[in-house]
Amino acid sequence: MSFFTKWFKKDPANESNREAAERSRPERTDREHGGANGDWTTVPDERPDTVTLERHILLKTPSPPSLDGCLPFLRTLGLEVEGGVHDGQLLIHYRGMTVTAEYIPAPLPDGEAESNGKYNRLWPEAEQEIAGYAAQLLVTLRNAANGLSGHRFLTQVLAAMLMPNENALAVYSAPLLVSRADYLASAELLKEKELPVNLWVFVGLYGGESGGAAYTHGMADFGSDEFELLNSPRSGNEIFELTFSVVHYAVARNIRFQGGEEIAFAGRTITLNRSAGSALQGMTVKIEEA
Template sequence: MAENTNNTEKKEGNVLAGFVLYKDANMDWARFRKSLKDDWGIETEDEVKDGALVFHTEGMVVACSLMPNPVPNKEAEECAKNNIMWKDGAEEVAKHQAHVMMAVMNKFDAMEQALLFAKIAYSLLKLDNAIGIYKNPTVYEKQFYMQFAESIKQGEMPVPIMLYTGMYLAKDGLCAFTQGMTFFGKNELEVVDSKQQPDKVISFMFSIEEYVLSEDVELKDGETIGFSEEQKLPISVGDGISVKGTTAKIGF
């Protein structure tokens, strides 16, 4: 397919952050901890102080802080509109009256940090009053996020919740793009003016994202990529159309 780069560069000190949205401020810390232990084998002896729990696991620091109010300036509601797979997202998100700010810090490996973030978010979303998680630039619906996070238990990579994949209809076809590949040291990905159906485009994007991250490859200008012997899709690398910076565009 494409070249394996074995890119293991360390970018220490980066923070992965998000906001888990709740219908009310009744935070069941005990159930959260039980899920961490039962679902992921993560144990924490630390106490909840001033509505916050901070603990160390897998060589990283995790901080969860309860805020008994909505995310300010209707920021979450606006970003929920970016979720093309959650039709009533903005309306559902508007019901939140509290949120937990969560952060995973002291990263030594981008993939390990992203997977730990998903595990913590899963356990926070398991609470009955959870609605979803706001992770810029979108809000993921509770069950959607949990379903993909659950796949970590089978050794799978939950790409749809690790990256944002956007899609919109342009004058000459469907365009799709990623936000979040740069966190893993990769170029963002784009499909420009595709004539394929939306479900095929989004499925293709997820497949490419998983391939690039799981195989640690670099898509190079002028090469081709495909998921069969016959499929040879052109790759062009250059200035982004839907996102800023350098992107790898795949003809699909």
């Protein structure tokens, strides 16, 4: 059993919490469904108190991909989407959210994606395997009522773009890189009502004189502080798995830890304390073993 299979087992409590989070978003209106003024070719303005997410699909060669099949694929999943390709840009509207995809015939500047590749523990070859990529699709989701509904829909859209596109190498959102094959495999979890949190939140590792440490990037999209685990004597794999398990626990249950909470994993008790970040700016939640 893989690490992700172990942590993505269904939990009735998870299901009820996720359903509550989904119900918390505002009802879709006909105006929102088709874009501004009912025109699907218009990108609506960003509404206050909504979530915006951005991803880059890295392409091997500078060849604009065909995106005409995205909406039919999403409809096979039972999603009532509207939109199409307009002036070379894909627009998709769904429940008040809008996704746009724009082809950019150049890589990200300053070798940004390649530089971050070396920090991706789940894809240690990322830096080498994306080297020389030539172009990208900039995919943006606007007006998600919350991070969970936004990530779920954006993941489905990205999978629809990746599936027929063998020119795609990876999906990138700094500093997270996921290969095309791994992204498609993890996105399948949504069909089983599970959450592919490994596509949404980055867990980074580093070491110091007092032991190993971990930090997260992406929890802010869910209205949460980022997590840190500091000065641990455990191996890198153990630190990664413990940090990721807490991340998955928080996202799946729609929990925002305030500090002072205790949770149990694999027979051990974890304390979560909130304080100023060590490797990160601002306040972070510290994962501490009792």
